[in-house]
Amino acid sequence: MAAGNAVVAKPSELAPATSAALARLLPRYLDTDAVAVVEGGVPETTALLAERFDHIFYTGNGTVGRIVMRAAAEHLTPVTLELGGKSPAFVDRDADLDTVAARLVAGKFLNAGQTCVAPDYVLTDPETAAALEPALVRAVEAQYGTDPARSTEYARIVNERHFDRLTGLLDSGRVVVGGGSDRSRKYLAPTVLADVAPDAPVMREEIFGPILPIVTVPGLDEAIDFVNDRDKPLALYVFSESDGTRERFAAETSSGGLGHGLPLAHLTVSDLPFGGVGESGMGNYHGRYSIETFSHRKAVLKKPLS
Structure with a gap:
């Protein structure tokens, strides 16, 4: 108009x-x-x-x-x-994991994960993944309390069809936090999955829900290859203190948008093109x-x- x-x-x-x-x-x-x-x-x-x-x-x-x-x-x-699509979040081994976890939780579980630019999955090395798991548990509790179902800040799944689709993905890895659900209320707890294989069901299509898989790769080179081997995402998020790492993702990958240190925020900046x-x-x-x-x-x- x-x-x-x-x-x-x-x-x-x-x-x-x-x-x-x-x-x-x-x-x-x-x-x-x-x-x-x-x-x-x-x-x-x-x-x-x-x-x-x-x-x-x-x-x-x-x-x-x-x-x-x-x-x-x-x-x-x-x-x-x-x-939309599967927007990756790369977590470097030098990142402050408590800060990363808090920002991932805020970005991923907004509207119960039903946003087009939500971090779809985490990509990191095995040692960082192990340290990130307890940080994500703490971040979920800090954001939504010990029982997210009682939180006034936590949304529900849009309909039963998508609820059933999402709960069918919960067996794709080991549950770190969450996993609970109630179909009558279309409630699916904010869930983090670890030990997720690259070809697991949760990795085959955009999740568009409150499930955050952690996929491990040996290092930065393999992470970039992982992103490039798949469809170009709507957003790509990089959590790293290294200028070189950030520059490599900018130069060597293709995505609709690229966010450093914070998911979703680029969507809110009217001076930036979004697509x-x-x-x-x-x-x-x-x-x-x-x-x-x-x-x-x-x-x-x-x-x-x-």
Whole structure:
């Protein structure tokens, strides 16, 4: 809207309360000739995608992202896709592990892990992993208390389907903390898994939930190779005191964003472009980048006739 567009907004059917709130409030406060809200699921989305738009912006997963791109191709409509993915967090052996643990817990378990830029897994060497485990246990208790189910700061899983998907991943490693669940309340405790194999079920797709696997590699070279052998993530987080280590991740890996020492924070900086690359999406937005994304710079040249 700030770029001068009319908007058709389609909220996710997976969050029906939020969708209903947007459908109720946007027409109340915004010009209905410029903004329309369409609620529904697959049929409504399919019908919308058959229409001709100037731009389509989609946030979600790669499966639906491909559907959006195919539909947009029929009208040669440009798209911006924010698709998430498995965002790694590398922990160097020189890092202050109590600080790292507190920041990982805050970033990973926000909204019960249901954010697109949550640290998906930890990558570190075996000795650091062993020392990080008790630090993560302390950080979870400091953040959510001895019983996170009673914490007013801890969220629930969006629906039963995703609850079942997540609990099915708990056998992928040794439980360091958490692991408890209650399907009737869609509660899954903030959970850390250790001794996780690179091909374990929890490592095969974006977790999008409160499970943090720890995967060990011998060192920095192997960590960079591990990241590069997989789809390009939406975010990559590096916890290291070494300028050389930070520079190597910047130069030798590809990700939508790169955060040093703190997860999620780059998302909140309006001066930074936010978006993915490869499997994690295309295009970017936030601040002036949103205006540029939803605008067309039309070249205009004028030469006097006399």
